[in-house]
Amino acid sequence: xxxxxxxxxxxxxxxxxxxxxxxxxxxxxxxxxxxxxxxxxxxxxxxxxxxxxxxxxxxxxxxxxxxxxxxxxxxxxxxxxxxxxxxxxxxxxxxxxxxxxxxxxxxxxxxxxxxxxxxxxxxxxxxxxxxxxxxxxxxxxxxxxxxxxxxxxxxxxxxxxxxxxxxxxxxxxxxxxxxxxxxxxxxxxxxxxxxxxxxxxxxxxxxxxxxxxxxxxxxxxxxxxxxxxxxxxxxxxxxxxxxxxxxxxxxxxxxxxxxxxxxxxxxxxxxxxxxxxxxxxxxxxxxxxxxxxxxxxxxxxxxxxxxxxxxxxxxxxxxxxxxxxxxxxxxxxxxxx
Numbered sequence: 001x002x003x004x005x006x007x008x009x010x011x012x013x014x015x016x017x018x019x020x021x022x023x024x025x026x027x028x029x030x031x032x033x034x035x036x037x038x039x040x041x042x043x044x045x046x047x048x049x050x051x052x053x054x055x056x057x058x059x060x061x062x063x064x065x066x067x068x069x070x071x072x073x074x075x076x077x078x079x080x081x082x083x084x085x086x087x088x089x090x091x092x093x094x095x096x097x098x099x100x101x102x103x104x105x106x107x108x109x110x111x112x113x114x115x116x117x118x119x120x121x122x123x124x125x126x127x128x129x130x131x132x133x134x135x136x137x138x139x140x141x142x143x144x145x146x147x148x149x150x151x152x153x154x155x156x157x158x159x160x161x162x163x164x165x166x167x168x169x170x171x172x173x174x175x176x177x178x179x180x181x182x183x184x185x186x187x188x189x190x191x192x193x194x195x196x197x198x199x200x201x202x203x204x205x206x207x208x209x210x211x212x213x214x215x216x217x218x219x220x221x222x223x224x225x226x227x228x229x230x231x232x233x234x235x236x237x238x239x240x241x242x243x244x245x246x247x248x249x250x251x252x253x254x255x256x257x258x259x260x261x262x263x264x265x266x267x268x269x270x271x272x273x274x275x276x277x278x279x280x281x282x283x284x285x286x287x288x289x290x291x292x293x294x295x296x297x298x299x300x301x302x303x304x305x306x307x308x309x310x311x312x313x314x315x316x317x318x319x320x321x322x323x324x325x326x327x328x329x330x331x332x333x334x335x336x337x
Contacts, residue, residue: 061085061086061325062083062084062085062086062091062320062322062324062325062326062327063083063085063086063327064081064319064320064327064328064329065081065082065083065329066079066080066081066271066318066329066330066331067080067081067082067248067271067272067297068080068242068243068246068247068248068270068271069243069246069316069331069332069333070244070245070246071334071335072205072206072244072245072246074304074309074335075304075306075307076301076303076304077103077301077303077304077316077333078246078300079101079299079301079316079318079331080210080246080248080271080297080298080299080300081297081318081329082296082297082298083298083320083327085324085325090296091320091322092115092296093115094113094115094298095113096112096113096300098320098321098322099111099113099298099300099318099319099320100318100319100320100321101300101302101316101317101318101319102316102317102319103304103305103306103314103315103316104314104315105315105317106305108305110302110303111300111302112301113298113299113300113301114299114301115298115299119153119154119155119208119210120150120151120154120155120209120210120212120294120295121154121155121156121171121204121207121208121209121210121211121212122150122154122155122156122157122212122213122214123157123158123159123200123203123213123214124143124147124156124157124158124159124213124214124216125159125161125196125197125200125214125215125216125217126139126143126159126160126168126185126215126216126217127191127193127215127216127217127218127254128160128161128162128185128186129161129162129163129191129220130162131191131220131255131257132217132218132254132255135254135280136186138280138283139216139254139283142280142283142284143182143216143287144179144182144183145287146287146288146291147178147179147182149288149291150173150291151295152173153173155171155173155207156169156171156172156173156178157169157170157171157200157203158178158181158182159196159199159200160185161191161193161195161196162191163191163192164192165192165196166185168182168185169181169182171203191217191220191221191230192221192230192231193215193217193219193221193230193231193262194221194231194233194234194235194237194238195231195232196215196231197213197233197238197242197249197266198231198233198237198238198241200215200247201213201238201241201245201247204245205245205247210294210295210297211245211246211248212247212248212249212250212294213247213249213250213272214250214251214252214290215250215251215252215263215266216251216252216283217251217252217253217254217263218253218254218255218258218259219251219253219258219259219260219261219262219263221262235262235265235266238266239265239266239269239270242266242270243270244334248271248272248294249267249272250272250273250275250290250293251263251264251266251267251272251273251274251275252274252275252276252277252286252290253275253276254277254280254283255278256279258276258278260274272293272294273289273290273293275289275290300318308335309335312334312335313334314332314333314334314335315330315331315332316330316331316332316333317329318330318331
C-alpha cells in the first residue's frame with residue numbers, strides 16, 4: 001500500500017473516510033429550496049421598503065377614502081385621504097407614483113403627496129353646558145390623557161361653549177398651558193354648539209398642516225331657556241365652511257341623552273368620525289380611536305388646470321393603484337367665495 005509522508009502527516013488515500021455526497025435529486029431539491037427562500041426574503045424586504053412594515057401583506061380589495069378637500073388656497077387644492085384593505089389595515093408610505101388625480105375628467109400631470117402630516121392643528125371644543133355638569137370631572141380627566149398623547153409638534157387650542165363661547169387656550173404645544181386651561185372651566189347653562197364650531201373652523205382656516213376639530217357634546221344647541229337652535233350659524237353653514245377650509249370635524253356624543261343625528265352629520269360630511277360614549281368610562285377609548293384616525297392620512301396637493309373663479313362644482317377623482325389592487329373615490333369642491 002502506497003503511503004505519502006508529508007512532515008508528520010500521513011495521507012492514506014485508501015483509508016480516508018468517504019465524503020457525504022447527496023444524490024442528484026436530493027441535491028437539486030435542496031438547491032431549489034434555498035433559492036426559493038432567498039427570493040422570498042428579497043421579495044419581503046423589497047415590499048417592506050416600498051410599502052412600510054405596518055402589515056406585510058394586504059388583501060386585494062382596496063378602499064380609497066377621501067376625508068376632505070381644501071380649496072381655501074385655490075388654485076392649489078389639497079385632498080386628505082387614506083387607503084385601506086378589506087380588513088381595514090391602512091396602507092402607509094405610498095408615494096405620488098401610486099396616485100392619479102383628475103379634475104372634471106382631465107388628468108392632473110403634477111401632484112405632490114405627503115404622508116402623516118408633521119403638524120396637526122386641533123381645536124378641542126368642549127360642551128361645558130349644564131347638561132354636561134355631572135360628567136365634567138371625568139371629561140376633564142380623559143381629555144387630559146388625550147392631550148398628553150399629542151406629538152410635540154402638534155398645536156392645540158381649547159374652546160369651551162355654553163351660553164357664550166370662551167377661548168380657554170389659543171394654539172400651543174405646551175402641555176402645561178393646555179392642562180391648566182382644561183381644568184379652569186366650569187359648567188353653566190346654554191349651548192352655542194354650531195357657533196363654537198364655526199369659530200373653531202375660522203381659527204384653523206389658514207393654518208398649515210392637518211386641520212381638525214374634536215367636539216365633545218350631547219349634540220344639543222339651545223338657549224338657557226330651552227330655545228332651539230341657539231346659535232346664529234346653522235348646521236349646514238358649519239359643514240359647508242368646514243369642507244371649504246379642509247377641516248375634519250370629529251364628534252363624540254357623551255351621555256345617554258344624545259342628539260346623534262347632528263353629530264353624525266357633522267362628522268360624516270366633513271371627513272371626520274362620529275363616536276358615542278353613553279358613560280364617561282368609554283370616553284377614553286373613543287378618544288384614542290379619534291387620535292389614530294386624524295393622525296394617519298395622505299395629503300395630496302395639485303394645481304387646478306383652470307384658475308378661473310366660478311360657482312360651478314368641480315368633480316375630483318383620486319385613484320390609487322398598487323401591485324395588490326386598486327381603488328378610486330370622488331369628491332367635489334367649489335371656487336365660490
